[in-house]
Amino acid sequence: MSEALQGPPFTNLQLVERVDSWAYFTKDPDAYRRHMQDYYYFLIDGYDKPFGYMHKRFISGIPWPEYWKIDHDKHFLTLTTGSDFATRSQLVNETLRKAHESPDSTVLGRWADEEFPLYSSTGEHVLDLDGCGIDMLGIVNFSVHLTAWVMTAEGIKIWVPRRALTKMSFPGMLDNTVGGSLATGEKPIDGMVRECEEEICLDPAYTRSHIKACGTLSFQLTVDEMLNPACQHQVQYLYEMELRQDIVPKIGDGEVGELHLLSLEELANATRNGEVKLTCNITYLAFLIRHGYITAENEPDIIEICSRLHRYHALFIA
Template sequence: MSGPKNRQRMAENAPYSNLELVNLVDTWPSPSSPSYVTHLERYYTLQISPFPEPVGYLASHFVSRLPLTEKYWTINPTARTITITSPKETFESRSDVLNTTLRAGHEAYPTNNIRSLKNWSNELFPLLYPLTREVILELDGCGVDMLGIINESVFLVASTLGSSPETRKVWVARRAMWKAAWPGMLDCTAGGGLASNETPLDGIVREAWEEVRLDRAYIREHAKYVGENRLQLCETEVGEEGCQMQAQHLFEVELPENMIPEIGDGEVMGVCLLGVDDLKQKMREGEVKPASCMVWLDWMIRHGYLTEDNERDLEEIKRRLKREFTMVGYDEALASREKEALTEQ
């Protein structure tokens, strides 16, 4: 549920409870659900030769509209698999085959009507093979959602230094109007996708500087890694039927009075300072990007703003923020990544 039209729908369907906000982004059925098998009939599992386990979920409507050459792509309608086979089965060869296909799909827009490929991101993102935690290729960011692979991202919550829980305020960015997904909506302080060859700390240092010009050295020294959220959705960021497996690596930092976030590379159109109660109200009114609401909910739980006394659905919210992915091996791989992030501090 994204894009300008759905931003309007968010406001029209307000107010939201915290659990209703979770329901917007935790939409992929669990394997124990009666609808799970039927749901998977709408998808192909993505495989990369010669690796035996799948790495993503590709919606059927994408398969029929992508420029897939038989030389490199094998489709098995019975097994519901789609496999990339590269000439040399090397990192470079696999990356070239996939990015060539993505580029052709991008250039065919809007004829193919794949909105995920409308914008070429010019940023490379890793495709992780979960069983070995090996990065087996890298691809342009426009293909991450469409292919339904794991999408590691980093998010920063910045608050005022030395304030009490009652007076604490947080810095909240507003997304630029040109953004393809959720333009003009409130977000976290900073955040974005984790690029190839980046650690979570490297990623948040980069994003905090690029988006809101927070000093790199200060963020590297003071930003605290506090864990991760795991979300699995039944649509892409721009609202097409698909799959998103989001691993949100979470950081927080306190900023001194003289360190004020400001507009950086144009990804955000402004940054405002809000009290926690004001932020809660913005979330209820549907003004905050849904996936970013999950970051704020986690922060509010950890800092005692959401408790069993004021949130009856607290335990369910906590459980669903840390859901298990349905792709074999990803949870174990991300647990290892989390340990690495903690050792960086």
């Protein structure tokens, strides 16, 4: 286990390092290349840049059909067939379905039954794939995250859910107020409104009239949601919303076990003590920075922290 994934208490910089844990080529090219020996480049014929980084455990754990070519010397995994969007989508999803249904394959997670987009470096929408293949292929995923807060006599307090104990990943841990991945064709604001209604029962009209967009975060993680070796590329569209004290979120779709109203200090302590779901730590750090709880005066690593919250996803062959 890397130093960044060791136990609490964590500094704010360590919270970022645990999420933005992928090696940086510009800092140490040789160390980056050694890291990449455990990964294969996911390529598609006709495109010169990789679309993702796949951990080697998937290469041996999945029954690859004949339209995939595996080069073990170069660590290339290439989709060799499919000259159009529909065919590429069909072949990738067929591969995922066969892997999911194979009795010998235990490396693929649950079938999401929801499709997500894959884009090229130039922004071309190349194919759609089931969500179970996102972290396996190590492609960039897009999500929406909301921090809902209320102003009290004691100051700002945040509605913080505790994940249901039935969740496969991070059961019982604290989470973002609302969050979820964006499906193919879904605009960030529409996805955020949908998630608010599903997870905390907020009226869509109220959400649209009160929500505030706060930019993005991005990171590249070396594990999946189950903390197994993988590549998790993610861009989070950030939102926040101040709720009136008489508007109390309600548990909606079963994703949430409990809802707590925490002060900024209580939330900051929860992150440092390892009580928050891994990737949600940086979402809350960004909120604490925006609202002046974490500043240059009380955080000596503020420059490094802010820069690491916005990783540039440039996929390349080292």
